[in-house]
Amino acid sequence: MPSPSIVWFRDDLRLADNPALRAALDRGEPVIGLYVLDEVSPGIRPLGGAARWWLHHSLSSLAERLAERGGTLVLRRGPADRIIRETVADASAAAVFWNRRYGGPEREVDAALKASLREDGVEVASFAGSLLFEPWTVKTGAGTHFSVYTPFWRACLALPTPRAPLPEPREVAGVRHPLASDDLNEWDLLPRDPDWAGGLRETWEPGEPAARRRLREFLTHDIGAYDRARDEPSAGATSLMSPRLRWGEVSPHTVWHETIAAGAGGRYLSELGWREFAWHTLFHFPELATRNLRAEFDGFPWPRLAPTRLAAWQHGRTGVALVDAGMKELWHTGYMHNRVRMVAASFLVKNLIIDWRRGEEWFWDTLVDADAANNPFNWQWVAGSGADAAPYFRVFNPELQAKKFDADGHYVRQWAPEHLSEDPPEPIVDLRETRQAALAAYDAMKRAPRD
Ligand code: FAD
Secondary structure, eight states: OOOOEEEEESSOOOSTTOHHHHHHHHHTSOEEEEEEEOSOSTTOOOOOHHHHHHHHHHHHHHHHHHHHTTOOEEEEESOHHHHHHHHHHHHTOOEEEEEOOOSHHHHHHHHHHHHHHHHTTOEEEEEOOSOSSOGGGOOOTTSOOOOSHHHHHHHHHHSOOOOOOOOOOSOOOOOSSOOOOOOGGGGOOSOOSSOOOHHHHHHOOOSHHHHHHHHHHIIIIIGGGHHHHTTOTTSOOSOOOHHHHHTTSSOHHHHHHHHHHTTOOHHHHHHHHHHHHHHHHHHHOTTTTTSOSSGGGGGOOOOOOOHHHHHHHHTTOSSOHHHHHHHHHHHHHSOOOHHHHHHHHHIIIIISOOOHHHHHHHHHHHOTTOOTTHHHHHHHHHHTOSTTOOOTTOOOOHHHHHHHHSTTOHHHHHHOGGGGSSSOOOOSSOHHHHHHHHHHHHHHHHHSOOO
8 A cells, every 4th residue: 555645835836946845755655745724723824915816826836737747736724733634644644744934833833743743653854945044053153043134144154055956856646546625716815806916917927937937037137237226126137036935936945056057146145145034033033023123112102003194105195206106016016126115114114103013014915925034024124123124213215215216217107107297196294304203203212211
């Protein structure tokens, strides 16, 4: 009797360079691919709308690719711990493999499951597939974790080079009698009534083949302009790899080695370093999305939330050109250029004086690349409350930023052309006054007594 292996796919929706899949294939027994939509285990953050859209299409692509190679992807919904154990029983599986996750609640689920499966005599192994340098392997001289990026990245670069990517399997032999699987369409990951995903469909093609194509295209044509033009939102000089890395359609190891093979890199690789640093931070501070990393910010005197201001920001109606353009790009495509993310976030926190968590939640719901580490990490960076953050008193001036990085107005023309009309909208707040108010609030926080 064959004793199949289960590969539990999570944030690694790919066949190439997938160490868990490789381990299963190396056992030489049939392989069952499994994805569990777990929205109920304690602490697991439900996916945002744009992320659900991406997940649907990426799973559909993965299922097709597995089927082409003789395998199957089983879809099940519910608490991961119960579902995995049920699937092991249904398939009489002898082994379960996965690539590691680094968020607090996810690690708890995985650790408990590993222990209980082993108790039942099931072989379990986990692998590094989503990060180049796992959080506990990068340590200061004193043996602690890092809270400043530059020494963190220097320490990473002093570690052994990330392993070479594993080749994509040509065959994935499945089980003879397929297991019951949910119908992906019944998971309701796609928006209906209204279907707001038209802009996402125009912009993106989720799935591993498109991710690999985009990486190749970037490394062949665009990376030459990266250092010079990466801050210009209309230059098309960045890689657009963030959703692909978020969903693991391509591994960071593949990006790393292909970048080096293309003879490119320091600056681009150091951006991957920020991704690693965000995960390093989340690993050591699992409440990154809800708590200030720097506790002094707990005393920040946020004024009472002004819902109309928040809504104006969310829908690109602030009257500030670069902010409105960014928020409309986000709404339409599920993506926003990094420079504009910084400007839009700074405007929310330091001109509208709205708690960074409200902005983080909106990005979580609308970004296709929203992830548990990068999103809150970057929000806290902009807000000044995070690791190695921009100081709170550094307030981006959205008008100067537009002059500098969108000098010819291409980006604003594309996303918020009303600002270039004869009767442009007025800013909903005075930039100078609100900046002063934000700095005064910051000073009040600094002066407040601490226990
Ligand atoms: P490239 O410039 O081509 O960079 C290559 C890769 O490096 C990216 O794909 C990404 O994985 C990584 N990277 C680049 N910049 C950063 C950064 N500042 N922090 C961490 N990793 C980085 N990125 C996300 O992946 N998910 C998020 O949810 C997210 N939320 C953000 C929220 C705010 C407020 C800000 C200011 C930034 C956020 N970022 C987030 C970081 C960054 O904006 C995106 O990673 C980047 O715009 C993606 O475009 P790209 O792939 O073309 O980037």
